[in-house]
Amino acid sequence: MTGTALDTALAYYHAWTGHDFDRAMTYIAEDVVCDAPAGRMEGAAAFRDFMGPFTQIVVDTTLISAFGDDKTALLMYDTKTLPVGSAPGAEHLTVRDGVITHVRIIFDRLPFDAARKASEVDAR
Amino acid sequence: MTGTALDTALAYYHAWTGHDFDRAMTYIAEDVVCDAPAGRMEGAAAFRDFMGPFTQIVVDTTLISAFGDDKTALLMYDTKTLPVGSAPGAEHLTVRDGVITHVRIIFDRLPFDAARKASEVDAR
Numbered sequence: 050m051t052g053t054a055l056d057t058a059l060a061y062y063h064a065w066t067g068h069d070f071d072r073a074m075t076y077i078a079e080d081v082v083c084d085a086p087a088g089r090m091e092g093a094a095a096f097r098d099f100m101g102p103f104t105q106i107v108v109d110t111t112l113i114s115a116f117g118d119d120k121t122a123l124l125m126y127d128t129k130t131l132p133v134g135s136a137p138g139a140e141h142l143t144v145r146d147g148v149i150t151h152v153r154i155i156f157d158r159l160p161f162d163a164a165r166k167a168s169e170v171d172a173r
Numbered sequence: 174m175t176g177t178a179l180d181t182a183l184a185y186y187h188a189w190t191g192h193d194f195d196r197a198m199t200y201i202a203e204d205v206v207c208d209a210p211a212g213r214m215e216g217a218a219a220f221r222d223f224m225g226p227f228t229q230i231v232v233d234t235t236l237i238s239a240f241g242d243d244k245t246a247l248l249m250y251d252t253k254t255l256p257v258g259s260a261p262g263a264e265h266l267t268v269r270d271g272v273i274t275h276v277r278i279i280f281d282r283l284p285f286d287a288a289r290k291a292s293e294v295d296a297r
Contacts, residue, residue, distance in 0.1 A: 116240030
């Protein structure tokens with residue numbers, strides 16, 4: 050039994066928001082495809098390089114909404130991060146055999162871009 | 174009968190993506206509260222000023238996912254717009270008596286910001 054797509058999506062969500070990113074990655078397929086604001090990533094290693102650093106700057110998270118059916122789940126959450134006070138995100142997850150095979154993630158890159166530029170100015 | 178929150182959310186979505194924004198606004202409560210990347214808007218007039226111009230630059234839309242329960246709905250969609258080729262968004266909608274009372278919308282402002290800056294350079 051692998052449960053529903055929503056079960057898998059929430060297990061993944063609770064793992065990474067609970068600062069257990071290694072456990073979160075156990076829900077990600079080796080051949081995962083992730084469509085993020087900056088473009089497409091293919092494979093678990095690329096996905097880890099994308100999400101891992103983000104999970105390390107997350108201070109707090111709130112699940113706003115979560116739905117799913119047999120094959121897909123849709124989540125929206127807010128995060129508080131070190132550089133950005135409120136950085137909400139939404140994820141559409143496709144699940145096969147208990148692992149996530151596709152992630153479409155939406156978030157606003159603008160405040161992260163602004164924080165990065167401000168830190169570069171500070172560093173001068 | 175007002176139907177489910179998802180019915181209202183989809184009626185709103187199909188109206189604005191079908192370029193009938195006036196009809197879309199009939200699903201929006203007078204006292205709507207909208208949390209968008211740039212901050213909070215209160216009231217239907219402010220919401221119209223925010224969403225109206227966006228709907229005019231939308232060339233095409235694709236509904237990626239839509240779920241809901243009695244009171245809320247969660248949508249994810251992709252849009253093709255004049256300045257930005259792929260501008261996906263996600264909306265969490267709260268519905269009361271057949272109208273939308275709260276919208277939480279997530280999208281990436283960065284490509285719109287870049288397009289605006291590029292057009293300012295072009296205009297010089």
